[in-house]
Amino acid sequence: MTEKKPGWFSRLTQGLSKTSQQLTEQVTSVFVANKTLDAAAVEALEDMLIESDFGPHIAASIAGKMAAKKFASTDDHAVKEALAEAIAEELKGREDSFDPLSGPKPYIVLFVGVNGSGKTTTLGKIAASLTAKGAKVLIVAGDTFRAAAVEQLKVWAERAKADFMGRKTGADAAGLAYDATLRAKEEGYDVVLIDTAGRLQNKQQLMDELLKIVRVIKKVDADAPHETLLVLDATVGRNALSQEQIFGRQAFVSGLVMTKLDGTARGGILVPIAKASDAPIKLIGVGEDIDDLQPFRANAFARSMVGLEPLGE
Template sequence: MSAESKDKAGFLGRLFKMRHAEESFWEPNPEAVEETNPAPEPAPEPVAEFATEPPAAEPAPPPDVVEEPAPAQKLNWWARLRHGLARSSSSIAQGVADIFTKKKLSADMLEDLEDVLVRADLGVAAATRIAALVGKGRYDKQIAPEEVRAILADEVERVLAPVARPLEIDAAKKPFVILVVGVNGSGKTTTIGKLAAKFSAEGKKLMLVAGDTFRAAAIEQLKIWGGRKNVPVFAREPGADAAGLAFDAIKAAQEENADVLLMDTAGRLQNRTELMAELEKIVRVMKKVDAEAPHAVLLVLDATVGQNALSQVEIFGRTAGVTGLVMTKLDGTARGGILVAIAEKFGLPVHFIGVGEQADDLEPFTARDFARAIAGFEEENA
């Protein structure tokens, strides 16, 4: 074959391959067609009314359900509290240091101290009183920042000591019904999971109630918490009547001889009258089963909301008869002093505080530890 014939044959071969590749490129891909036209998914199975075990295929936990670290990574409570209140204590300590370093005490300095404490949300009354204590007998004298922080810690402890009371479970009331309330995002469901872990460790027989029927995610989240501690979760399908659920759950807990029933509720803004009326209905219906129920109503407060927490305490207290407080997310704010303002205005028991997302980051409230941590003391017994 001549060179010219070979070149012509090679050209025709390449042309054939190009045409074949072009046709393959435009040919529909059966797998792609199936992707764009998926078969309809089967209808979901109805939610079990009474789940005593976690789902076989556990869904991925919501963002605020965090796996506990290995024991070696855990710090003691004081260290976690000190770390959790770091933003609040740093703000106060820096403000105090800026005001009182190598200066003689004056009225202007005391006004500046009040401003620092008000910005930390301790409240005007507490800020004024602490500034007066700092100024007592010290005008025209130097005062060290450490001395100012010691006065602050002592006064905060004095205010908080009367409200630092544990949540007492009356064993004569079975089940001891605890209703957990609060606004959207305050951490109610997570708090219930953490309390369940604590009560389980104490040997109490529990039942959890998924009363946030507006959010399917909240129901699943509570089942995850319950599954971890082998605690039964009483639940209905999303959208079920929360009051009816409460009625049936207490009946079921009585039959199971449970020690404690912990009921979640949907988050509701305190200024939504129709939602607050629904909360009143839940309480009324509970009393049809047990005239004394709920035996405790815990209001979960998000520390990051600052002064808004005061109105939440007032309105939820009037609507649901709040008996005690749980303050969460103290690690996410520089305004941890709001607990002082709440204690001073309402005098409600503060049972627990939270400084993180793991189960043992919620602990019984102690006034001295909190006061010294927020004042910026490094050592527990300093």
């Protein structure tokens, strides 16, 4: 028996179900209890947005927009439509696509972020989707501090049928990144995916190392890395916001990936991060499977968050 594979939107909806359940149950109760949006209802709406980690400013902004609207009755659907619209408006201009195959070759992508945020998994998912399109992909184990990290990445490389480059534990990550970039150029790779270490005990040391990796890659190709993706874990809530500030202050982050949106009822955290960051959101992770990494689309995300169907896409 073959199971019908759900489309990307249903995967998104499934991934965001913890957040959307909490959000819509509460929305419904607020609006059923209040025939018109009185001050108490607006306040309740604001509280529930804060509970989903939208943050006080955005919660107030969205609640204010909802308060200005008139709903004919306690029409759930209209309320959800309005809420999705208000959320999407907050995300306007904060989405961008990740498309390494339409860029220069080899297209060098660097993955940064704290340990456990989902860098290696995201890299593996991307590698698999690229090789499935016929691309020649080189995976580079730049997290040289932990043997387990190298092994984990090797497994992903095998799964994705991508080539793998690593060194022994403790080797210089920048040297490896340099050699990998050279090799990719010589051997005609389409894409190079470079994993990095993410321990934050010594913030400065970590940032210095990342900057060194960027510097040596530039010696081979002045335009590289073509993309530096900062990977953030949605389940750590406001901590992800401070991680964005730490990494984002280093000018080289070009895009954000928000992972584990399926693991939290507080997926609203994506919104303040998207607004605070200089870099756009490019990808979201809604599960551990290869297919659970999706391009970030603000409208689909907002609709999915409140449990609505997609608009014709």
